[in-house]
Amino acid sequence: MIRTTSDGDVCEIRLDRPEQRNALTRAGLTALETAVEDATAPVLYLSGAGPAFCAGADLDVVRSLDAKEADAFAALGQRVARTLATYDGAVVAGIDGAARGGGVELALACDLRVATPDATLAETGVKLGLFGAWGGTARLPAVVGQGEALDLALSGRTVDAETALRMGLVSRVTDDPREVADELASVDHAALKRVKTLVRDDAPMATTEQREREAFADLVGDADL
Incomplete structure (x- = not known):
């Protein structure tokens, strides 16, 4: 089910x-x-085998859940997304x-989402009487803004790669998203990690600026200038 x-x-x-279009069970x-x-x-680099990236949660699993089990399943999905994000x-x-x-x-939890021209994306939960519960209600507006997030989440519409x-x-x-992963791997790894940490930092601005200065100072000595 997962290959590394x-x-x-x-x-x-x-x-x-x-x-199963890479739909995810608890396992x-x-x-x-x-x-x-x-x-x-x-x-x-997170990818999907076959003609789909990931269809989301396996609906056969979701249909079998009671309220307590649904809470635990959502918590697991949130934890996985958080593991990707951090x-x-x-x-x-x-x-x-x-x-x-x-x-x-899961893609929203990643730092970059790189699509092929054949990619399509949709938050289809509303059409099933559900909604994204793996952190999507927080990450989607953070990425695309509240207006676009509401449009996608309330309509459940599908958008193509260019949209x-x-x-x-x-x-x-x-055409080949993997090339972007290789591109990132070619830069300085210490700087790469620091930039990610700082950009994702949600601390107050003054704290973020201080951390930015400290990280910059740490890297200067080792930088290939």
């Missing part, structure tokens, strides 16, 4: 359940969390084909 391969400074984690989420926690490469290095989601629901939420790029939902559109 390392190639130099990039660790690729592939969702490998193509017959799949747990395996994904473990794979991210075990990775040590400067760049993590990974000690850059995380790139390579989106080829469909990303739906929880698949979009997603204009909205800021994806960072780039390219």
Whole structure:
């Protein structure tokens, strides 16, 4: 269900359940969390096998849950997304084909979302009487703004790669998203990690500025200037 391969400074984690469009069960989420926690490469690349990136939560699992189990399942998905977001290095989601629901939420937790021209994205939960509960209600407006987030989440509409790029939902559109992961792996790894940490820092501005100065000073001595 989850396959991990390392190639130099990039660790690729592939969702490998193509017959179910890489939909995630509890076991799949747990395996994904473990794979991210075990990775040590400067760049993590998240991809999906087959014609889809990830269809989100496995609906057969969701239908079987009672309220207590649903809470635990959502907590697990949130934890996995948080593990991606806080990974000690850059995380790139390579989106080829469909990303739906929880698949979009996992991609939102990544630092860059790089789509192929064939990619499509949608927060379809509302059409099923649900909504994204793996951190999507917080991350989606942070990435695309409240207006676009409400449009996507309330309508459940599907957007193509170019529309997603204009909205800021994806960072780039390219035939081979993996090349972006390789590009990030070619820069200074210490600087890469510091930049990610600082950009994601949600502390007050004065604190962020201080941390920025300290990180800059630490890097200057080792920089290839």
